[in-house]
Amino acid sequence: MPELNLTSAPAHLRHGSNIGQPLTRRDGVLKVRGQATYAADNHPPGMLFAVMAVASIARGRVTSLDVAAARRHPGVVDVMTSDHKPELAIDPEIKTNPFVFRMEVLQSNEVRYANQPIAVVIAETLEAATEGAALLAPRYETLPALVGLDAGESFVPPVVGVGNPTENHRGDVEAGLAAAEKQIDAIYETPPQYHNAMEPHAIVASWNGDSLQIDMPTQGLMLSLARVAELFGIAHDKIHIRSPFLGGGFGSKGLMAGPPVLGIMAAKLVGKPVKLVLRREQMYGPVGHRAPTRQRLRIGADGEGRLTALDHHARTVSSTFDDFYEPAADASHTLYAAPAIRTSHDAVRVNTGTPLFMRAPGEATGSIALESAIDEMAWACGIDPLAFRLKNYAEVEPITGKPFSSKALRACYEQGAARFGWAKRPLQPRQMRDDDGLLVGWGMGTATFPALMFQAEARAVLRRDGSGAMEIGAHDMGQGAWTALAQIAADELGLDIDRVEFKAGSSDLPDAGIAGGSAHTATAGAAIHSAGAAVIAKLADLAANDERSPLFGAGNAGVIARDGRLIRRDDESRGEGYSEILARADVAEVEARGTGAPNPAAMEEYAMHAHGAVFAEVKVDPELGQVRVTRMVGAFAAGRIVNPRMVQSQLFGGMIWGMSFALHEEAITDRRSGRVMNANLGEYHIPVNADVPPLDAIMVEEHDPHVNALGIKGVGEIGITGSAGAVANAVWHATGVRVRRFPIRIEELLTKL
Amino acid sequence: MKQFDYVRPATVAEAVAAAAQPGAAYLAAGTNLLDLMKGGVSRPDRLVDVTHLDGLDQIECLADGGVRIGALVSNADLAHDAHFAKSYPAVAEALLSGASAQLRNAATIGGNLLQRTRCAYFYDAASRCNKREAGSGCDARDGENRTHAVLGWSENCIATHPSDFCVPLVALDAVVEIEGRNGRREIALDELHRLPGNTPERESALEPGDLIVAVRLPAAARGFAAHARYLKVRDRTSYAFAVVSAAAALQIENGKIVEARLALGGVAAKPWRARAAEDVLRNVAPTADAFQETAWRALTDAKPSGDNAFKIELARRIVVRALSLAAAGTPARIAALPASPFASTSGAIHARA
């Protein structure tokens, strides 16, 4: 990896500790100068270009490929097909653990979804490889494609999400509904969505004998490495993956997918380094997506507006060959204090690539339905939506009855509502207009996301020159790991951030787990915390056992590390610099390792979630039906905030994605062919600048002693939840028209306005 | 990608000769053509790059009071030409509502006129498309066709022409100057694009080698400057093609409309001039009732081509709104969100942000 010249914010922005300071991105200057090396920027000598040919049918078999024509094309070096490819060490259909998903790496000529790779052309130039792929002119035996939520017999999957039970209940839902004074029963639909990270999936792979060098964006260095090792039958230490920067992942770069494996196979086939980059439209298939859902919510409330029952059922889809089920109904487990709750799922199989984790998988899809339904219920009870939510505030986690490790949601409601001016909201819809006659509506939604922890390791070093190092194979997807984790490292090492060499993004560093589940800062942070404490303890040992040190006899527990010095806790006037301690002991450096991991006892005892409240204002043209969000305020409580600038940008990103969910995003699938018809960023709409109003994200103070040593909850995914529903509810409040199919389109409003 | 020849002629005559060969295509800024080539939709053998031809990048005021816009003038340069925008405000507004700033900076006027439909099946080489491959069928007809045509379509093709620029142009009687193998000729813009009928693959009146060299607006078009608007409803606030759009231009004297111009975008394979509807407005006061009647007249022949009946109702409402906005008078400055229903609020929002 080229040396990273990470910068830090000017010192005057910091006040002693690093955690909590709004440092600017330390990789920011590299990025704006175009010097940050993303995977596809690597060009090892002799590198060839690989281009995938993908299936244009969604189901059937490839019957012929004109390999000869492709080979004849000038510049084409080889064509990898199911008949001509390096053998893998294991069958890619075998699932060796729950985080292994089936992939298409030319193991057969079967086609199971549109855009499935069916061949790879390797050439001296990208242009030659591209044309070679076009010249393959595949022929197919086509079977009718299974498309949509009613494609076939439904079934109840064994689990949803990652090992969640398909059904959950507490109390008697039917009795609760029967006893209710007011009921709603509504069906909401959400479309398939694609991650569409700005950086396409890419790999540069070079074999040197049986060792393998890989440049590839990944959210899970060690998971990817393990999968590559098993697929190619090589030892872990023969593989090196570099992933210093990702241009976004959102879950689509978490687990090894087929295309990068094809890149490695291609490199093996031709015996030269190979680069394979997906085209935008090729990202609509083999690298995961968010499955569509149809969700039915039945809710009952008594005469006072207190919930009596909440029944949430979600239908979703998975592929015909593997299992991932969007756990949409699980969104109803944690937020509202219904005495009876039931959540359930069923699914049908369709011809798509297997759906996967996409930013807030389940939480986002479930949230827009739940928050819409709660809004409908509040209206049915004639109660303000915020008052209704407060009336049904969950003091303990409704589905389990466990206490929360911390929950500052009430403060989120209060601060968000105050900033937004919610108190002035008329209860009735269609009451507000602006000066231009546009309909104005205000809506809200509650945000929630579990506070997860995975496993990670870190290595800390203190050096005689007074500097330190922290090594961890962490991932910066754009969220700011280079900055936030270095801030934690600096504090744990008791050094200024400029004195810490922070290393991340490479598989030869200690395993940082996966950057997913909004758990990366918490998990990697915990490992850094424990490695830092361990190395300080070693240093303290050196000093405390040395009678020449002013710290002699202080004992391990008796020192504080600050500004490159150890200081006696009971007498701050007695201390010594790291350099002096190491110099006297005549060692170049001390090092220690530490781990971060979930605490099963705390998890058993407490429900752990981040929370938030989002308030949105929309304007709707009363005749033309076009909608625009004009204001959004979110207030989020997510434990300790390591870097408020990075966190704000995560929350903004989530809020914008929520708006996108409510109003824009949708993969339009041809119901006959199963092909995505808008597989490009021109027609797959996400919000543009003009769609994004002034945003406000309040970080509500929250201290959580249970989630992890640093009290960190995640902020990556929570912003979508709540926001999507808030926008949808604001559209209703503006118009009086309840749209239950997302995204909300002009035609759904037009004739009902 | 497919290998092709690239030629850069020095003169218009050379360009025409080079492009008259089978398999040749003109390359202007390439914002549409190169996308089509990357997707394998267009596979020309030879690109004739016209961007270096002299004299085609001028905006000239003509002696008769009209204006002549060279084919290589960029969309942005034309829209930001103060004199032009003042004289033909609806045209400038339409230009600025199209694509993105980056695209407008690159895209040429000639390329805008001849940009291809955005029908997804046309772009998807694996689908059947009569426009892409004559006689192969039309997968849009029973497919995802929410944004397709409601006027002038045939069973063979239900695609729309996506240009915003062309909509006020056709309303204002623009003329297209063409250099061809037999020298120069000119046709009304209204005659440039063809309805699909049985030959949707023939999209325009151009013959092989024909080069658009300029677009002209007649002097009379300036007479609408005080009451001319473009309105475009989109699925997002900006950077989206029109679901439906309209250009409305009025001449109002003594409280009565002397002459009216109306055209619709996003509804047909060509920018749709609603002549019969214009007649409704002759010598009447600019009232809501008159505009309603005009809207009904404009859409009399409309019929859904699929899942798009809403576009007919939307088009009616857009016509009424566009005419009302035009009657209210052209604003002194083009709004921060040109042609948007949110034009009036947007400036304030961004000013506060």
Ligand SMILES: Cc1cc2nc3c(=O)[nH]c(=O)nc-3n(C[C@H](O)[C@H](O)[C@H](O)COP(=O)(O)OP(=O)(O)OC[C@H]3O[C@@H](n4cnc5c(N)ncnc54)[C@H](O)[C@@H]3O)c2cc1C
């Ligand atoms: C993402 C995206 C969004 C867009 N949004 C909009 C929108 O909202 N509204 C809108 O109106 N447009 C929109 N456009 C289309 C854009 O306006 C056109 O791509 C552009 O105007 C084409 O101009 P060009 O110079 O790049 O043409 P090119 O791509 O170079 O050429 C287009 C076609 O015209 C032919 N051609 C070019 N010049 C001449 C000439 N002088 N004589 C004869 N033939 C010629 C070419 O052979 C080619 O067939 C969008 C485009 C993109 C990519």
Ligand code: SF4
């Ligand atoms: S509508 Fe026209 S452009 Fe679209 S698929 Fe049919 S023939 Fe082709």
